[in-house]
Amino acid sequence: MSWIDSLFGPAGLMPHGVCFLMRSDLIALHVIADGLIAFAYFSIPVTLLHFARKRKDIPFKHVLALFAAFILLCGMTHIFGIWTIWRPVYYLEGVVKIVTAIVSVVTAIVLIPLVPQALSMRSHSELEAINRKLEAEVQRRADAELQLRRTVNKLTQSNAELERFAYIASHDLQAPLRTIGSFTGLLGKRYSESLDDGGREYLEFIQHGVTDMRTLINDLLELSRVNSAEPKIEAVDTGDVVEHVVEQLHADIESSGATVEFGELPTVDADARSLQQVFLNLIGNGMKFQPEGQAPHVRVRAWRVGDGWQFSVQDNGIGMLPEDRDQIFLVFKRLHTADEYPGTGIGLSLVQKLVQKRGGEIRVDSAPGQGSTFVFDIPDSLPEESTLATPGQASPEAVLV
Amino acid sequence: MAQAHILLVEDNPADVRLTQEILRETSLDFELAVARDGEQAMAMLRRQGAHQDATVPDLVLLDLNLPRKDGREVLAEVKQDPSLRSIPIIVLSTSKAESDVRTCYDLHANCYLTKPVDLNHFAEMVQMIERFWFNLALLPPKSRSEIAAE
Numbered sequence: 141m142s143w144i145d146s147l148f149g150p151a152g153l154m155p156h157g158v159c160f161l162m163r164s165d166l167i168a169l170h171v172i173a174d175g176l177i178a179f180a181y182f183s184i185p186v187t188l189l190h191f192a193r194k195r196k197d198i199p200f201k202h203v204l205a206l207f208a209a210f211i212l213l214c215g216m217t218h219i220f221g222i223w224t225i226w227r228p229v230y231y232l233e234g235v236v237k238i239v240t241a242i243v244s245v246v247t248a249i250v251l252i253p254l255v256p257q258a259l260s261m262r263s264h265s266e267l268e269a270i271n272r273k274l275e276a277e278v279q280r281r282a283d284a285e286l287q288l289r290r291t292v293n294k295l296t297q298s299n300a301e302l303e304r305f306a307y308i309a310s311h312d313l314q315a316p317l318r319t320i321g322s323f324t325g326l327l328g329k330r331y332s333e334s335l336d337d338g339g340r341e342y343l344e345f346i347q348h349g350v351t352d353m354r355t356l357i358n359d360l361l362e363l364s365r366v367n368s369a370e371p372k373i374e375a376v377d378t379g380d381v382v383e384h385v386v387e388q389l390h391a392d393i394e395s396s397g398a399t400v401e402f403g404e405l406p407t408v409d410a411d412a413r414s415l416q417q418v419f420l421n422l423i424g425n426g427m428k429f430q431p432e433g434q435a436p437h438v439r440v441r442a443w444r445v446g447d448g449w450q451f452s453v454q455d456n457g458i459g460m461l462p463e464d465r466d467q468i469f470l471v472f473k474r475l476h477t478a479d480e481y482p483g484t485g486i487g488l489s490l491v492q493k494l495v496q497k498r499g500g501e502i503r504v505d506s507a508p509g510q511g512s513t514f515v516f517d518i519p520d521s522l523p524e525e526s527t528l529a530t531p532g533q534a535s536p537e538a539v540l541v
Numbered sequence: 542m543a544q545a546h547i548l549l550v551e552d553n554p555a556d557v558r559l560t561q562e563i564l565r566e567t568s569l570d571f572e573l574a575v576a577r578d579g580e581q582a583m584a585m586l587r588r589q590g591a592h593q594d595a596t597v598p599d600l601v602l603l604d605l606n607l608p609r610k611d612g613r614e615v616l617a618e619v620k621q622d623p624s625l626r627s628i629p630i631i632v633l634s635t636s637k638a639e640s641d642v643r644t645c646y647d648l649h650a651n652c653y654l655t656k657p658v659d660l661n662h663f664a665e666m667v668q669m670i671e672r673f674w675f676n677l678a679l680l681p682p683k684s685r686s687e688i689a690a691e
Contacts, residue, residue, distance in 0.1 A: 315635060318658050319555040325660030326562060354658060 147235070153228035160225070167225055174218040181215030184208075199261065200254055206247040213240035299367075306364040310357045317357065321350040352482075359486035362417065363471070366493045371411035373522060378415065378451070379405035382440050385419045389427065398427045398436035405442050406449050408518045414494040419453070421487040422514050426455030428481055429512070448500070448519035455513075459506045468504065491516075499523035545571040545675050548598035550582040550615060551633075552607050556656070560602070563667040569675055574598065579610025583618060586625055598628060599680050602670075603650075605634040605641060613644060620649040627681040629674065 160166040185208035192204055217240055220233040262270070324346045332340060379402070386393065386400050393400065400423060408415075419440070426438040437456045442449050460468065460475060467473050471489035495502045495516045506512035547564075551557050557575050564571055574595065576582035582603075585592045601619070605612035612632065619625045629651040634641060637655055645653050654670075657663045674680070 311635075314658060315553070318635075318656065319553075319559075321658065322559050322660045322663060323555065326559070 147232045148227070148229055153230060155224060155226050155228045156221075157225040170225065171222050174221040178215045178218040178222075181211050181218065184211045200258070203247070203250055203254060206243065206250060210240070210243045210247050213243055216240070303364045303368050306360060307368065310360045310364065313357050314354075317350060317353055321347070321354070324350060356484045356486075359484045359490070363486055363490050363493070366414075366490065366497060371414060371497065373409055373411055375407050376410050376412045376415055377405070377407045378419075378442065381412065381415050382419050382423070385416060385423055388420060389424060392424075392427055396427060396430070396436055398438065400427075400438045400440070402440035405440065405451075408449055409520070409522065410498055410518060414498065418491050418494050418516070421491045422453040425487060426453060426457060426512070428483070429455070429457040429476075431458055445517065447521065448517050450515060450517045452513050452515045454511065456511045459508045459510045459512050460504075461508055462506075465504050465506060469502070497523070545569055545600070546574070546596045546598045547571055548574045548576060548582065548585060548601045550576045550579070550601065550607065550612065551604045552577050553604075556604070559663065560667065563664050564671070566664065567668055567671045569671045572596070578608045579612065579615045582607075582615050583610065586619060586628075587622075597683065600670075600674055601628055601630045602633050603630050605632060605636060605645075613648060616645060616648045616650055629678075629680065631670065631674075 157167060160170070188204060188208050192198060192201060198204070213236065216236050217233070220229065220236055223229055224233055324343060328340075328343050328347070332343075335343070382400075382402050382405060389398075389400075392398070423438050423440070427436040430436045434456070439454045440451065441454070442451045444450075464475055468475065468488050469492045472485040473489075474483060474485040476483075491514075492502050495518075499519050499522065500517040502514060502516035504512055504514050549557060549560055551560070561573055564573060574585060576585050581592075582601075584590050585595045586597070586601075588595050588597075603612045603615060607615070612634070616630060616632070619628065619630060626649070631652045631654060632645045632650045633654050633656055634645075635656050642653050654666060657666055
């Protein structure tokens with residue numbers, strides 16, 4: 141007899157039912173019990189398999205597989221419990237038991253080193269606590285962001301108000317100043333004869349004061365306009381702009397014997413009025429800050445750098461110390477007294493704002509007695525919308541009806 | 542030419558006086574009537590109430606910011622009135638705002654000027670007004686009733 145025959149009920153062995161004396165109630169009891177256990181054992185791996193397929197992220201999948209096999213095999217041993225009632229397949233049953241034993245021992249061994257790993261895993265309550273902490277952190281950041289946005293809004297608003305105030309104040313200052321200037325002028329024209337030298341000198345002081353204040357107001361108006369007025373970007377021939385500025389400075393050029401030199405200048409996308417202001421201030425400064433008796437020479441050039449144009453306005457003037465180079469762009473910052481060189485200290489600050497608004501930068505190369513070269517750039521691309529005038533805000537001009 | 546009748550609508554006494562003084566320096570034979578606000582200006586133009594003897598002006602110099610009825614309203618009313626709309630109105634304002642300029646021309650202002658800050662420029666402007674409107678331009682002839690009223 142082959143060993144296979146001995147697996148399926150070797151001769152001489154009694155089926156297990158004999159022990160039960162083939163009593164039907166006893167057999168039924170065992171069959172039902174073993175059947176239910178087997179059914180439950182078979183269903184557990186199916187459930188586990190289903191769970192593992194749905195939750196792809198579960199850890200220790202190989203242990204889960206071992207465990208499933210172990211339970212499946214346990215189920216099998218109960219099937220054999222039923223089978224052996226009628227057939228004495230004790231060898232086969234023994235083999236299944238051995239396999240079950242091996243699988244259970246392996247599972248038991250594999251399980252041991254997993255304990256510390258499983259312990260180090262976050263428990264559900266721990267995860268909840270972390271989650272709560274994260275939520276609190278998210279809330280805290282949202283609050284901070286809201287606060288920041290509120291502050292920015294407040295600042296933007298107060299900035300706009302300040303600009304409007306500056307504009308209205310300077311605009312309204314002009315009316316009384318016009319009256320003072322006009323009547324001082326009339327007084328000088330009509331009654332100058334009846335005044336003595338002292339009186340005429342006083343009148344002159346008043347008129348100088350009026351002129352200075354008018355310049356200051358105009359400069360302030362320009363400065364407040366930089367942020368509020370919407371730039372009108374168009375193709376502007378910088379050659380035309382410089383030519384126009386030279387015409388504007390005609391009187392000063394004549395009186396000082398200045399030369400303003402410029403060759404081919406490019407056409408760029410910019411706000412013509414702003415560009416005009418930039419060149420007017422830079423060329424005007426180049427002519428103004430000169431040593432006594434020297435004929436000013438101002439040279440305007442342009443060249444390509446990267447993706448934009450770079451312009452330079454170079455003069456043969458008095459120049460400045462290296463430590464003053466950044467200072468000069470501060471509003472109201474002046475390096476000289478009004479007697480030496482008149483001015484409001486607004487010009488270069490205005491120029492810098494205008495250049496930056498167009499997305500460029502300005503710097504100066506200078507040394508005392510060596511003249512100054514102002515270099516600024518105009519990139520081909522326009523700056524982001526945010527650096528332009530804030531939309532939805534009325535320009536001061538619109539407010540002043 | 543006959544005496545020029547100018548109506549100046551202006552609430553600032555200094556500006557009134559200044560305009561008067563500068564006009565006096567020109568060769569123009571003029572009579573300057575002054576309205577200190579928009580309502581008075583309309584009453585004078587329509588010869589109503591205390592202004593029944595007012596002369597219909599050849600030219601109106603109109604400030605924009607006036608008490609009670611402002612310059613834009615005066616402009617709108619005059620230009621909608623068939624008996625008044627032929628009178629040239631020169632808007633004389635401190636405002637350089639595009640919106641103001643556009644509004645005034647929309648309301649059929651004949652000319653928009655900004656008040657120069659400098660006295661000499663102001664004088665030049667008045668001289669130009671005189672030369673253009675009273676020497677070069679032909680003004681609408683006055684109707685019989687207007688002449689009778691003078």
